[in-house]
Amino acid sequence: MSIIKKGLKAKVTPIIVVTILAMILFQVRNNSYLSLNNLKNLMHAMSFAGTISIGIAMLMIGGEIDLAAGAEAAFSGVIITLLIERGVWWPLAIPITILFGMLCGVITAIFVNKLNFMSFIATIGIMSVYNGIIRVITQSKNLPISYQGYYKVGSTLIFNAIPLPFVIMVVLMVIYGIILARTNFGRNIYMIGGNRQAARLCGINQKKLSTILFINNGAIAAVAGLVLASRMHSGSPTAGDTGALDAITASVLGGVSFMGGAGAMANCFFGILLLTVFNTGLTTSGLPPYWQIVAQGMLLLLALFVDFINERSRIKNLERRNAA
Amino acid sequence: MKKIIALLLVLCLSLALFACGSKDKNTPTPPAPDTPTASTDTGTPPELPTDSTAGYASDDVDWFARDKYHFVYAFTAPSPLVDTMMNAWKVLGNVYNFDVAESTGNGDAEAYVQNLEVMANQGNVDGFFMDCDPTIQNRVIELLDEFNLPFVCMFNPMYDSSGAAIAPTLALDQYQSGYDSLQWLIDNQKTYWPGDVDPATIGLLNLDWSTSPPLHDRCVGATDAFKKAFPGNTNIFDADGVTAGNINAEVGYNLTSQIVAAHTEIKYWFADACVEDFAQGAARYFETLTTQDNILLTDVGSVMLAIEWDSGYDGAWKACYAISDYAYAGPAALGLIALADGRATPATLWPERRAAGDKATIWIAESSIVTKDTYKEYLTGIDKKYGAQ
Numbered sequence: 001m002s003i004i005k006k007g008l009k010a011k012v013t014p015i016i017v018v019t020i021l022a023m024i025l026f027q028v029r030n031n032s033y034l035s036l037n038n039l040k041n042l043m044h045a046m047s048f049a050g051t052i053s054i055g056i057a058m059l060m061i062g063g064e065i066d067l068a069a070g071a072e073a074a075f076s077g078v079i080i081t082l083l084i085e086r087g088v089w090w091p092l093a094i095p096i097t098i099l100f101g102m103l104c105g106v107i108t109a110i111f112v113n114k115l116n117f118m119s120f121i122a123t124i125g126i127m128s129v130y131n132g133i134i135r136v137i138t139q140s141k142n143l144p145i146s147y148q149g150y151y152k153v154g155s156t157l158i159f160n161a162i163p164l165p166f167v168i169m170v171v172l173m174v175i176y177g178i179i180l181a182r183t184n185f186g187r188n189i190y191m192i193g194g195n196r197q198a199a200r201l202c203g204i205n206q207k208k209l210s211t212i213l214f215i216n217n218g219a220i221a222a223v224a225g226l227v228l229a230s231r232m233h234s235g236s237p238t239a240g241d242t243g244a245l246d247a248i249t250a251s252v253l254g255g256v257s258f259m260g261g262a263g264a265m266a267n268c269f270f271g272i273l274l275l276t277v278f279n280t281g282l283t284t285s286g287l288p289p290y291w292q293i294v295a296q297g298m299l300l301l302l303a304l305f306v307d308f309i310n311e312r313s314r315i316k317n318l319e320r321r322n323a324a
Numbered sequence: 325m326k327k328i329i330a331l332l333l334v335l336c337l338s339l340a341l342f343a344c345g346s347k348d349k350n351t352p353t354p355p356a357p358d359t360p361t362a363s364t365d366t367g368t369p370p371e372l373p374t375d376s377t378a379g380y381a382s383d384d385v386d387w388f389a390r391d392k393y394h395f396v397y398a399f400t401a402p403s404p405l406v407d408t409m410m411n412a413w414k415v416l417g418n419v420y421n422f423d424v425a426e427s428t429g430n431g432d433a434e435a436y437v438q439n440l441e442v443m444a445n446q447g448n449v450d451g452f453f454m455d456c457d458p459t460i461q462n463r464v465i466e467l468l469d470e471f472n473l474p475f476v477c478m479f480n481p482m483y484d485s486s487g488a489a490i491a492p493t494l495a496l497d498q499y500q501s502g503y504d505s506l507q508w509l510i511d512n513q514k515t516y517w518p519g520d521v522d523p524a525t526i527g528l529l530n531l532d533w534s535t536s537p538p539l540h541d542r543c544v545g546a547t548d549a550f551k552k553a554f555p556g557n558t559n560i561f562d563a564d565g566v567t568a569g570n571i572n573a574e575v576g577y578n579l580t581s582q583i584v585a586a587h588t589e590i591k592y593w594f595a596d597a598c599v600e601d602f603a604q605g606a607a608r609y610f611e612t613l614t615t616q617d618n619i620l621l622t623d624v625g626s627v628m629l630a631i632e633w634d635s636g637y638d639g640a641w642k643a644c645y646a647i648s649d650y651a652y653a654g655p656a657a658l659g660l661i662a663l664a665d666g667r668a669t670p671a672t673l674w675p676e677r678r679a680a681g682d683k684a685t686i687w688i689a690e691s692s693i694v695t696k697d698t699y700k701e702y703l704t705g706i707d708k709k710y711g712a713q
Binding site for chain 1: 404562563564569571572573577578583585586601604605628631
């Protein structure tokens with residue numbers, strides 16, 4: 001009974017309930033919505049933004065943000081395309097690309113932690129730089145991957161039903177979920193995000209932690225980008241244009257606090273699931289496109305409002321506990 | 325010290341404003357005519373034969389007998405199309421002796437006009453390739469008239485209040501391109517779908533970008549072709565990329581998968597994409613289906629499909645409406661050179677291609693439906709025609 005009570009009180013429960021209700025509603029409107037084919041599509045549609053949201057959620061919980069994550073993913077997709085087209089064996093090209101992503105994270109960390117720029121502002125600038133460089137390299141065209149062996153990464157179906165990109169996303173979420181919930185490192189991330197002063201007084205090196213999170217985010221964005229390049233058979237300069245925004249929306253929707261210090265990987269998963277269910281359901285239900293955009297915006301506002309209410313109640317609980 | 329520096333800065337700013345302002349006071353601004361002037365000097369334009377055919381690659385002109393022309397491409401915001409045109413002009417510039425710089429407002433109309441003015445003020449610009457927002461066209465015409473600089477419009481014609489085109493333009497008939505590309509699939513469906521196909525099980529998927537009227541017109545054309553071929557068939561599904569906020573292959577993939585999975589009653593699909601990125605994503609999705617043979621995909625634009633064909637692709641993406649970069653860049657450059665030379669005016673440039681009622685010619689870019697068997701020959705032919713090969 002206590003497990004059920006705990007489950008009902010969990011932050012993620014309303015999101016799960018809303019997601020299930022949405023799925024039922026869309027199934028009523030279109031009886032193919034919950035077909036195996038469409039569920040596969042849902043998993044595919046979730047995988048890019050969902051993977052990016054892992055790194056972003058870690059950063060947000062730690063009190064930072066990286067708006068350049070989408071651009072880093074697109075850049076990584078272009079890099080792996082260039083590597084494979086120049087004859088690099090694709091199992092070797094993957095770790096090289098991930099290292100490249102980590103390098104992007106190092107660059108961001110230098111601006112934020114060495115030069116003390118606000119991460120929000122710094123990453124807007126970095127995003128523009130990366131987007132520009134990608135377009136210079138690709139001449140604004142999609143670069144094709146001719147080596148068909150690499151297509152397997154994006155198109156393999158596990159048990160003939162579950163897309164490999166989705167499995168990669170889930171595995172990474174589980175790993176990072178365990179890190180957040182069960183390790184000192186994870187606890188330090190929450191402390192830094194919740195109260196930077198207090199964390200510093202406890203001896204936690206905020207800049208070192210933040211640097212690790214940015215490098216980690218770069219690596220995860222690289223994974224998202226190289227998987228997408230495999231799925232699309234090309235590295236695209238526009239692949240990540242809305243990736244970061246979708247990832248942030250999904251994280252906030254799922255309950256990761258924009259203010260830092262709260263959230264979990266489960267929040268991320270259900271956030272991206274709700275966002276994808278919502279967007280795909282609106283398309284299949286035939287809602288006119290401009291009303292879809294209104295609905296998407298309202299969903300984000302609702303998520304922010306819920307985050308605001310949660311944050312206020314968290315602070316009130318803390319004050320009550322301190323008073324007691 | 326800070327006060328002295330501040331004072332100096334104010335003085336410099338005042339001087340700069342005075343210097344900029346004085347040019348406007350001394351140079352009277354002529355009223356904006358409906359037809360922009362083309363001559364590069366203030367003298368009387370040379371008399372031209374009434375059936376002038378200037379502005380072609382076959383013009384009897386020694387391109388290198390003059391100094392190199394410096395043109396400017398003024399576009400509203402950076403895009404892949406801009407890069408494509410600039411690359412094409414880089415090649416053609418070596419053939420016809422010109423170079424092209426860029427000017428943009430990055431989506432800001434005011435900045436666009438200001439930058440145009442800055443470029444025109446340099447004194448070494450010989451003409452413009454214009455791609456501007458229709459809402460500021462009058463200001464742009466006024467500005468270029470003031471500097472007596474010729475221009476050719478790219479993609480977006482300029483019209484006067486009566487609806488007549490008033491400036492030479494390179495454009496594509498967007499509606500017709502969409503219509504023709506789908507019509508080709510309809511005409512050739514038997515090749516891919518032998519046997520009897522119940523028309524009630526045929527559907528049309530439009531991958532649209534509705535906030536851009538030219539791109540949207542392509543889907544409108546395709547829809548009309550479908551409706552004409554299958555009267556009474558209501559299996560028409562529009563997937564608008566605007567809801568995803570981005571033009572890329574993943575959006576095309578997701579939109580296509582959502583619509584196709586939601587309509588299992590459709591056994592045979594015609595799919596048309598207003599841009600190549602969406603078509604590429606749709607093609608990727610169709611490859612995952614066991615029913616790919618029952619799907620015929622087309623789009624307007626040939627760069628990506630040509631690359632796919634070069635890599636051995638043989639899937640649902642059967643054909644496309646091919647437009648070589650040089651089919652736009654070539655005539656635009658040749659037309660602007662003719663205007664800058666004084667061999668033509670906007671009123672006399674390309675008269676044989678002018679629609680009735682227009683004051684200047686809208687040159688519809690050469691295009692053709694191409695398949696895996698014909699694309700190389702077609703695209704190479706266009707490149708050779710404009711001297712790019």
